[in-house]
Amino acid sequence: MEALGGYPTKSSAFRANLFKVLLSVAVCMGSLYLIQTKLSKSRKPKDFYSYEVKDARGRTVSLEKYRGKVSLVVNVASGSELTEQNYRSLQELHRELGTSHFNVLAFPCSQYGDTESGTSREIEAFARSNYGVTFPVFSKIKIMGSEAEPAFKFITDSVQRIPKWNFWKFLVNPEGQVVHFWKPEEPIEEIRKEVVVRVRDIILKKRQEL
Known part of the structure; x- marks a missing residue:
């Protein structure tokens, strides 16, 4: 729902910011997982x-x-x-x-x-x-x-x-x-x-x- 004049309400703005934060966290977690996986593979004995x-x-x-x-x-x-x-x-x-x-x-x-x-x-x-x-x-x-x-x-x-x-x-x-x-x-x-x-x-x- 939008306020008069076409501006978003405080609740919709809050939800948008929260989504951005959660997305950033998800991206960071994904990056950490990839780094950990690469490190684990690199530590695996090769000989x-x-x-x-x-x-x-x-x-x-x-x-x-x-x-x-x-x-x-x-x-x-x-x-x-x-x-x-x-x-x-x-x-x-x-x-x-x-x-x-x-x-x-x-x-x-x-x-x-x-x-x-x-x-x-x-x-x-x-x-x-x-x-x-x-x-x-x-x-x-x-x-x-x-x-x-x-x-x-x-x-x-x-x-x-x-x-x-x-x-x-x-x-x-x-x-x-x-x-x-x-x-x-x-x-x-x-x-x-x-x-x-x-x-x-x-x-x-x-x-x-x-």
């Missing part, structure tokens, strides 16, 4: 080294410390028919190529039969005392299902494969991307050849940067 995991004692470890190196990520077990052969060959590979450019990263998993029933600290102690393992043995994780360890899920999503048994091996390059994987029955010599090539690439690159 293996962007994740954090737990060590055998439950302490948080940033995988960022391995960036710039080649990593062989393995789902290990203490009571498998493959345990002795794999722990010995993995330790030999880890010792041979050193930790300057390469690491074996072991993730115990108890989802494959009754092959890993101990606690994380017991698993680590078993590997060290029986096979002289010096590479990192992290906290026991799940690989399958909704409770899968996010860092390992990145690995399996990258290759679109979930290990069907213990000691699958996944090669992660210095940038944190999965570039190769091997099933347990594949010989360690084939893995060594690929790892050596990747390590040489790192060394050559560093020399060129000097």
